[in-house]
Amino acid sequence: MAMKFEKKSEGVYMLDVRGYVCPHPQIYTKKALNKLNSGDILEVIFDNPSSGESIASMCDNEGNDITDKQREAGDFIWDIKKT
Amino acid sequence: MDNDERKKRLWAYGLLAFFALVSIGTYSYNEYYIYLSVYLWFGLIYGMCLQYGRFCFSSAFRDLFAVGVPRMVVGIMIATALFALVGALVSVTGMSTFHAAPTSAHATIAGFIFGVGMVFAGGCASGSLYKTGEGNGNALMVILSISVTQALFADMAGWTNKLVPQSWHDSAVEKGLPAVINAGDGWLDQYLAGYVWDQPVMTYASLMGMQNDSIAGAFVSNFLVGVILPAVVLLIVVYIFWSRKSFINKRKKLGKTGMTFRDDLNGYWTMIMASKRTAIAGLILGVACGLQMLVTQGLRVKFGVRNAGTLLERMGYDFGLSVNGTVFDPGYWYVTTQEAQWVGWVFNKMGADNMDNIYFGFVNGIPNPAINPADWMSLALIGGAAIMALLHNEFKFKKPTLELAIWAIIGGALMGIGSRLGLGCNIGAFFVRVSQGDVSGWLFGLGMIGGAYIGVKVFNWWTERKMAKEFEACGI
Numbered sequence: 149m150a151m152k153f154e155k156k157s158e159g160v161y162m163l164d165v166r167g168y169v170c171p172h173p174q175i176y177t178k179k180a181l182n183k184l185n186s187g188d189i190l191e192v193i194f195d196n197p198s199s200g201e202s203i204a205s206m207c208d209n210e211g212n213d214i215t216d217k218q219r220e221a222g223d224f225i226w227d228i229k230k231t
Numbered sequence: 232m233d234n235d236e237r238k239k240r241l242w243a244y245g246l247l248a249f250f251a252l253v254s255i256g257t258y259s260y261n262e263y264y265i266y267l268s269v270y271l272w273f274g275l276i277y278g279m280c281l282q283y284g285r286f287c288f289s290s291a292f293r294d295l296f297a298v299g300v301p302r303m304v305v306g307i308m309i310a311t312a313l314f315a316l317v318g319a320l321v322s323v324t325g326m327s328t329f330h331a332a333p334t335s336a337h338a339t340i341a342g343f344i345f346g347v348g349m350v351f352a353g354g355c356a357s358g359s360l361y362k363t364g365e366g367n368g369n370a371l372m373v374i375l376s377i378s379v380t381q382a383l384f385a386d387m388a389g390w391t392n393k394l395v396p397q398s399w400h401d402s403a404v405e406k407g408l409p410a411v412i413n414a415g416d417g418w419l420d421q422y423l424a425g426y427v428w429d430q431p432v433m434t435y436a437s438l439m440g441m442q443n444d445s446i447a448g449a450f451v452s453n454f455l456v457g458v459i460l461p462a463v464v465l466l467i468v469v470y471i472f473w474s475r476k477s478f479i480n481k482r483k484k485l486g487k488t489g490m491t492f493r494d495d496l497n498g499y500w501t502m503i504m505a506s507k508r509t510a511i512a513g514l515i516l517g518v519a520c521g522l523q524m525l526v527t528q529g530l531r532v533k534f535g536v537r538n539a540g541t542l543l544e545r546m547g548y549d550f551g552l553s554v555n556g557t558v559f560d561p562g563y564w565y566v567t568t569q570e571a572q573w574v575g576w577v578f579n580k581m582g583a584d585n586m587d588n589i590y591f592g593f594v595n596g597i598p599n600p601a602i603n604p605a606d607w608m609s610l611a612l613i614g615g616a617a618i619m620a621l622l623h624n625e626f627k628f629k630k631p632t633l634e635l636a637i638w639a640i641i642g643g644a645l646m647g648i649g650s651r652l653g654l655g656c657n658i659g660a661f662f663v664r665v666s667q668g669d670v671s672g673w674l675f676g677l678g679m680i681g682g683a684y685i686g687v688k689v690f691n692w693w694t695e696r697k698m699a700k701e702f703e704a705c706g707i
Contacts (some may be wrong), residue, residue, distance in 0.1 A: 169354065171294065
């Protein structure tokens with residue numbers, strides 16, 4: 149599955165990196181967050197568990213908030229609000 | 232808990248029962264199999280710890296350079312310190328199975344090649360094993376690539392002999408190895424016997440004029456000077472360049488300004504404890520690694536052997552032993568050699584004459600993977616990771632895409648070459664050697680850090696191109 153980045157609505161974006169292994173999910177997440185404006189939401193969908201640890205640490209370091217974490221049959225769906 | 236989760240839990244218990252049955256069944260058949268079962272159960276512990284802590288050595292410096300996350304550097308340093316402490320205790324009892332490796336710039340060059348490879352592949356040698364246990368097909372591709380590359384590299388001769396300096400050739404021939412090995416033929420043979428074996432073997436204890444198994448040598452030189460001091464310095468550098476700024480920002484949000492030395496100590500400790508999963512995994516891994524050496528050596532004393540090859544021979548398995556009657560039997564955690572061996576065994580069964588080299592023919596052999604002690608460890612590592620992933624509903628079969636398969640093959644091949652040049656991977660050449668006070672361990676580590684930096688640069692370029700297209704399509 150190829151990486152997908154879409155605008156879902158005003159200020160809400162979706163990054164689908166299912167099927168990707170480290171370091172792709174965390175690098176794509178970082179690049180997407182860098183591009184967004186403060187207050188925008190990025191929904192990241194990934195299925196590589198270890199990327200979750202890195203994304204959580206990255207958000208903590210950079211002050212971005214993970215506002216929602218969902219699990220669906222091996223997939224992780226996280227909403228990240230850029231501060 | 233839904234049906235899917237219940238099924239996964241049953242699979243996890245089933246796997247655990249399978250490993251228990253293998254141990255009990257083989258022991259009932261012949262008591263020597265307990266030696267292989269020790270590898271199996273420590274492998275299982277390693278797999279469970281690696282999956283629980285998302286413990287991948289490649290992410291240590293890759294994630295630091297790529298996304299500014301220091302959690303894995305911290306986890307590795309915790310595991311290294313704990314392994315070093317238990318290893319020092321084992322050393323002073325005279326039960327250590329560790330042998331230091333030759334030290335020279337080759338370790339750094341090998342580490343560099345390995346470091347680039349592990350970033351490309353998306354996981355180091357041990358990380359790829361545990362991710363295979365999560366159902367990750369890409370990680371399995373990496374393992375295949377590492378295994379095949381090593382098996383080919385170990386037996387490479389022909390035109391590659393022309394690339395060997397004459398001094399290596401002469402030195403290799405002078406070693407007087409058995410004629411069947413033909414040490415003057417083959418690139419890796421001449422590199423090993425003609426160059427690497429001529430380099431000094433050093434531990435911090437020997438550099439300070441002490442014995443490795445003396446209390447001062449084990450605890451002061453190898454543990455404090457060789458591990459704790461560099462680990463603390465490394466983490467200070469990581470704190471200053473990657474973690475301090477975010478700590479200051481968090482304090483500002485709480486209305487606190489200015490930083491005292493005490494605040495920095497607090498920030499340093501906060502960085503270390505930031506990922507409890509990783510820290511706990513590091514702690515258990517460190518202790519388990521030390522204990523494996525103790526238990527293995529205990530069994531060697533009990534059975535009166537120095538290498539598992541003797542046990543295999545006593546059990547009637549004489550195929551695939553080296554000319555010295557040995558097989559690969561490190562007595563501690565190791566990853567890459569057993570991967571090379573199983574492919575070497577397959578190639579041999581397909582008609583390849585690959586026992587005329589030092590790596591297989593003189594040292595490690597190519598025993599049947601079903602009775603190869605270190606293979607039991609790697610298979611159980613995959614199993615342990617699968618058990619943990621199944622229990623936490625994180626197991627998912629994933630087919631590699633073409634893009635990832637290409638990265639996996641290239642990265643795996645680089646790791647395979649780096650492993651053979653450095654006499655080990657991120658575990659054997661870095662983690663184990665650093666922990667046991669072997670000077671070559673940090674040299675390999677330095678190369679690995681440099682390789683990770685270059686690998687991240689390439690990845691940044693690759694992902695930047697892809698993201699630019701996506702941003703353009705979204706109009707941002």
